[in-house]
Amino acid sequence: MIETLGARFGSKVELDDLQVSITRGLSAQGRGLRIFPPDDVMAAGAKQPLIAVRTFDFRASISGLFLKPMHVGTVYVHGLDIQIPPREMRQEANTPSRHLGKIKIVVDKIVCEDSQLVIGTAKPNKDPKVFALKYIELRDVGPNAAWPYQAVLTNAIPTGDIQANGSFGPWDTEEPGNSQVNGKYVFDHADLNTIKGIAGMLHSVGSFNGQLDRIAVQGTTEVPNFSLDTANHPMRLETSFSAIVDGTSGDTYLQPVSAKLGASDFTCRGAVINVKGQGHVIDLDVDVPAGRIEDFLQLGVKTRPPVMSAIVVTRTKLHIRPGKESVIQKMTLQGSFTLQAIHFTNPEVQDKVDMLSLRAQGSPQAAKPGAEDVSSRMSGKFAMGDGKLNFSDLNYTLPGANVRLVGLYSLDGNEFEFKGKVRTHAKISQMVASKWKSFMLKVVDPFFQKNGAGAEIPVKVSGTKSAPKFGLNLGGK
Numbered sequence: 001m002i003e004t005l006g007a008r009f010g011s012k013v014e015l016d017d018l019q020v021s022i023t024r025g026l027s028a029q030g031r032g033l034r035i036f037p038p039d040d041v042m043a044a045g046a047k048q049p050l051i052a053v054r055t056f057d058f059r060a061s062i063s064g065l066f067l068k069p070m071h072v073g074t075v076y077v078h079g080l081d082i083q084i085p086p087r088e089m090r091q092e093a094n095t096p097s098r099h100l101g102k103i104k105i106v107v108d109k110i111v112c113e114d115s116q117l118v119i120g121t122a123k124p125n126k127d128p129k130v131f132a133l134k135y136i137e138l139r140d141v142g143p144n145a146a147w148p149y150q151a152v153l154t155n156a157i158p159t160g161d162i163q164a165n166g167s168f169g170p171w172d173t174e175e176p177g178n179s180q181v182n183g184k185y186v187f188d189h190a191d192l193n194t195i196k197g198i199a200g201m202l203h204s205v206g207s208f209n210g211q212l213d214r215i216a217v218q219g220t221t222e223v224p225n226f227s228l229d230t231a232n233h234p235m236r237l238e239t240s241f242s243a244i245v246d247g248t249s250g251d252t253y254l255q256p257v258s259a260k261l262g263a264s265d266f267t268c269r270g271a272v273i274n275v276k277g278q279g280h281v282i283d284l285d286v287d288v289p290a291g292r293i294e295d296f297l298q299l300g301v302k303t304r305p306p307v308m309s310a311i312v313v314t315r316t317k318l319h320i321r322p323g324k325e326s327v328i329q330k331m332t333l334q335g336s337f338t339l340q341a342i343h344f345t346n347p348e349v350q351d352k353v354d355m356l357s358l359r360a361q362g363s364p365q366a367a368k369p370g371a372e373d374v375s376s377r378m379s380g381k382f383a384m385g386d387g388k389l390n391f392s393d394l395n396y397t398l399p400g401a402n403v404r405l406v407g408l409y410s411l412d413g414n415e416f417e418f419k420g421k422v423r424t425h426a427k428i429s430q431m432v433a434s435k436w437k438s439f440m441l442k443v444v445d446p447f448f449q450k451n452g453a454g455a456e457i458p459v460k461v462s463g464t465k466s467a468p469k470f471g472l473n474l475g476g477k
Contacts, residue, residue, distance in 0.1 A: 123276075136149060
């Protein structure tokens with residue numbers, strides 16, 4: 001056994017103990033099997049055994065010993081640990097050609113429990129990639145063929161078990177990244193609560209194929225109760241995705257993901273990159289062609305009901321840095337947006353908008369609570385970080401007026417601060433119903449009549465989600 005394994009891997013093999021019995025066929029129990037990388041790979045810096053097995057046992061018929069190749073039924077392996085040295089070490093080595101040794105063996109089935117695969121890296125900003133293998137069943141295991149498998153992999157974050165079946169190999173010892181892998185998977189009851197700041201139970205199915213260092217994955221996910229801790233409002237999230245996964249580093253490249261949040265469709269492209277000792281950096285380009293703003297507000301903002309309804313069009317760059325903070329604290333957004341057909345859910349706010357529109361058009365007599373709702377539009381640029389949305393060049397248009405503001409809005413709804421200017425078609429004196437007040441205000445019309453507008457008025461909007469305040473900002477810039 002030692003000679004055959006040593007010839008197959010071109011390296012030193014150690015076996016602490018082997019007990020063999022032929023009372024009823026051939027049975028064997030072993031412990032402490034260690035297969036080391038080739039000497040030149042060890043000289044390049046590899047320290048751990050390439051393959052280590054805590055215990056193994058198998059049975060074979062006597063007749064199977066005389067077949068060519070030797071035939072073994074089922075091998076049970078406990079505590080399999082595969083440590084693949086970094087690619088750089090393997091490339092430095094001048095590894096000799098592999099041989100099959102004196103004994104050629106084919107195994108009907110290998111059952112592995114409590115195992116792991118560790119793919120090392122020499123890159124200073126990368127952690128070794130660890131795959132926790134709860135259960136693996138390999139069939140028809142020979143030296144130069146693909147092995148059908150069934151497997152259960154334990155996923156750490158989000159917590160859950162991935163069930164997969166397909167074929168793997170043949171295993172390329174010199175370049176594990178070239179080893180072929182394909183199959184189908186089911187990832188069920190994955191608990192998103194293990195990712196700080198989000199919650200929900202994920203279900204995903206899909207297929208994959210390619211080489212270990214470049215696996216093409218296609219699949220779908222469903223989270224019927226997805227939520228962020230800024231709002232704690234569960235919403236349905238569905239995705240259909242294509243991705244390229246580097247199994248040797250854990251880096252994932254999304255191209256693209258089609259998603260649906262509530263009733264809003266959007267797409268995103270980008271990458272999830274492993275960073276040594278920290279976790280992952282997520283960078284995505286998000287495109288919402290015609291979503292519902294209320295879906296996104298329900299997900300991220302505690303205000304109930306959402307402050308407004310509207311059709312949202314946006315292109316956004318999403319960045320989530322690694323770290324132990326909640327997702328919302330690590331997340332930043334930067335982009336531009338347009339809101340069409342805006343309607344404010346707070347009747348008092350909508351009344352103020354309706355009356356502003358009527359006054360701005362020079363119809364102050366009709367500017368009363370309960371007036372017909374007007375449709376408004378908003379566009380601008382924004383940046384989000386630390387739980388706050390900062391707006392620059394915020395342009396709000398409604399019949400008779402245009403409002404340009406800058407300011408911020410906190411996702412918890414407790415901070416609301418905007419300043420800017422309102423440009424109206426009507427003059428100041430034309431915005432009041434009283435003839436006497438209108439006559440008196442003619443004096444100030446020239447001071448506000450600027451840049452082709454009937455009036456240009458400095459304003460501010462402040463307060464909180466439950467008590468917004470609208471006023472003049474005559475002393476502001």
